[in-house]
Every structure is written in structure tokens, then in C-alpha cells.
Amino acid sequence: MESDRIKWNKRYESEDSYLGERPSLFLMNEIERIKRLAPGNKALDIACGEGRNSVFLAQNGFNVTGLDISDIGLSKAVARAEAGGVVVNFRRVDLEQFEIIERYDLILNFNFLLRDLIPSEVRALKPGGLLLFDTILESPQLLSSHNPAYLLRKGELEQLFGSYAGKILFSEENHSGDMPTARLLFQKA
Ligand SMILES: C[S@@+](CC[C@H](N)C(=O)[O-])C[C@H]1O[C@@H](n2cnc3c(N)ncnc32)[C@H](O)[C@@H]1O
Secondary structure, eight states, rough: HHHHHHHHHHHHHSSSSSOOOSHHHHHHHHHHHHHHHHHSSEEEETTTTTTHHHHHHHHTEEEEEEESSOOOOOOOHHHHHHHOOOEEEEEEOOOGOOOOOEEEEEEESSSOOOOGGGHHHHHHHEEEEEEEEEEBBOHHHHHHHGGGGGGGGGGGHHHHHHHHHEEEEEEEEEEESSSSSEEEEEEEO
16 A cells, blocks of 8 residues: 555654664574475565565575565665675565465565465465564554554464464464564475
8 A cells, every 4th residue: 555655664764774684583593494494495575674584584595585565665675685795686566466476485474464465475385385474463552552453363373374284383472571472483285
């Protein structure tokens, strides 16, 4: 949606690095297992923002496509890839209107929730492909400031991925702190 592009462009303009310079801790913790288990090196970073995770994956040998609606976020991502000595295929798309056509060995979905996209993400995985999901959980303190449509419910991630053919290799919900989160690593059968 155009309003998402405008909202995220403003956020990315207002800070040097909206979600920090470092890749996700979950991704860093899992990278060795990911490299061991992924059937190949073709990766997709859903709603990649300023590219911190796309660049990290590229530096770890993946051929990465990063998708996002924010042109400001993506231009920062391109600069980050250049500075990091890697090439990433960043594309501006509205994921609400987007169909994932290609097949991937690895898909990241971090800090973004579009429930209707999840079945297509699983479909887009090659057999044995990995999907890492990590985003915000609903909690009383967040419900006042966040749109509830973009917050995961308790147990939702496990329940969702438990219904697909494959294995949940890791799953965790952290309810403490001011930003509760759920994360999961799924491997398609
Ligand atoms: C919290 S940021 C997460 C960025 C990145 N995944 C990370 O963890 O660093 C959410 C991202 O979703 C993107 N986004 C929001 N709505 C979108 C849409 N409809 N299509 C594509 N990207 C969208 C925003 O531009 C923003 O970069």
C-alpha cells in the first residue's frame, strides 16, 4: 500500500539505521545450522528494510533477493551491501500485491507480518528449504501502540507451521520485556 511506503520512508529517513547495523541475533545464532541444512544458496528476504539480514546472508555465501516497499530503505540497503562487499538483488515491491514465483532454499520473514503471504512463502520453498520467522507478539503494553493485525498471537506461529509438511527445528516465544517476540525455524519436507 502507498501509505506503507510513505510511513516507512519517513522512518528510514529519520534515523541512520532504524533496526540497527547488526543482523538479527536469531539469524546470527542459526547461521551455521542454516548453511549446513539449506539444500542450496538461493535466498529471499521478505520485507528486507535496510538490508541488514540480506547483506549478512550474502556475506555467508547466499545469492539473496531482498523485497521491500520502501525506496529509502532499499537505497540504504544497496549502500550497505556495497560497503559490505557483496551484491544483493534488492527489489521494490508491495508484498500485499506480490506473488512469489521463484523457488528458494531459504526464506527470511523478520519483523513483518502479512498472514496471507505465509502459505505462498511455504510454497516457494524448495524441498528441504528453510524458513526463519521472527516477529512481534501481542501483549497488553503493545496493543495500545500497534495495529493488532500486525501482531502474532500466543502460540500462533507454531500452530501455523505445524500444519505444513515439514519439521519445526526451533521455536521460541519470549513474553518478557517491552517487545515480546516469537521466532521459529521451519524445514519443508
Ligand atoms: C520492521 S521493518 C523490518 C525490516 C527487516 N525485515 C529487518 O528485520 O531488519 C518492516 C518492513 O516492512 C516493509 N513493508 C511494510 N509494508 C510492506 C508492503 N506492503 N510490502 C513490502 N514491504 C512492506 C517496510 O518498508 C519495512 O522495511
